[in-house]
Amino acid sequence: MRRVPVYVSEEDRYFTDKYQFQPKNGYTALFEKMLAHDNIAVTLGCNALERLKIDDGGVFFDGEKIAYPVIFTGQADELLSYRFGKLPYRSLRFDFEEKTYPFQPAAVVNYTVSEDYTRISEFSRFTVEKPQSEKSVVVYEYPLEYETGKNMIAYYPVVNEENLKLYEKYKSCLEKHKNFFLLGRLGNYKYINMDAAVENALALADKIIGEFDCK
Numbered sequence: 001m002r003r004v005p006v007y008v009s010e011e012d013r014y015f016t017d018k019y020q021f022q023p024k025n026g027y028t029a030l031f032e033k034m035l036a037h038d039n040i041a042v043t044l045g046c047n048a049l050e051r052l053k054i055d056d057g058g059v060f061f062d063g064e065k066i067a068y069p070v071i072f073t074g075q076a077d078e079l080l081s082y083r084f085g086k087l088p089y090r091s092l093r094f095d096f097e098e099k100t101y102p103f104q105p106a107a108v109v110n111y112t113v114s115e116d117y118t119r120i121s122e123f124s125r126f127t128v129e130k131p132q133s134e135k136s137v138v139v140y141e142y143p144l145e146y147e148t149g150k151n152m153i154a155y156y157p158v159v160n161e162e163n164l165k166l167y168e169k170y171k172s173c174l175e176k177h178k179n180f181f182l183l184g185r186l187g188n189y190k191y192i193n194m195d196a197a198v199e200n201a202l203a204l205a206d207k208i209i210g211e212f213d214c215k
């Protein structure tokens with residue numbers, strides 16, 4: 001109830017911001033263009049925590065102590081090997097099905113009482129254009145409790161007073177290293193939407209550029 005806004009109105013949009021946009025050519029094109037920059041290298045198929053280590057001596061990458069800035073968007077408790085205990089997270093299971101368009105009255109319909117899934121998203125309804133096909137892909141979203149070592153993804157922090165106190169222990173420990181920065185839902189242990197995530201990232205980029213010799 002604290003995570004999802006409740007409205008008593010005829011507003012059928014999930015968000016009520018005056019201006020709502022998606023990238024002109026979609027998120028795939030956005031990231032492809034961004035990652036194509038000469039200063040960006042992407043490494044896949046490896047565990048970042050096998051290469052990134054942090055202890056009282058500093059920040060180490062591939063065994064070498066580094067002074068350049070590092071932005072970490074993963075789980076702070078996992079990074080420090082759960083030294084203060086595990087932070088709780090929520091995970092999800094997505095079941096995709098093909099339906100006849102239109103399948104539901106809005107892009108996202110929430111189910112809060114009677115179903116095992118919490119919402120159904122219909123992708124054809126996320127844009128103003130009507131689809132060329134009569135087929136529509138929908139996804140059923142099921143909540144799961146995140147369990148370490150079960151090949152699950154931690155999607156959401158479980159924000160309450162007790163968990164935030166535990167997170168602050170990890171944060172204060174990591175903040176001792178002036179070239180290390182936490183970012184994102186997992187890194188900041190905070191539920192934030194896409195617009196806030198982008199705003200936070202840009203603000204952190206400005207901070208790092210101001211403090212380090214970034215060329």
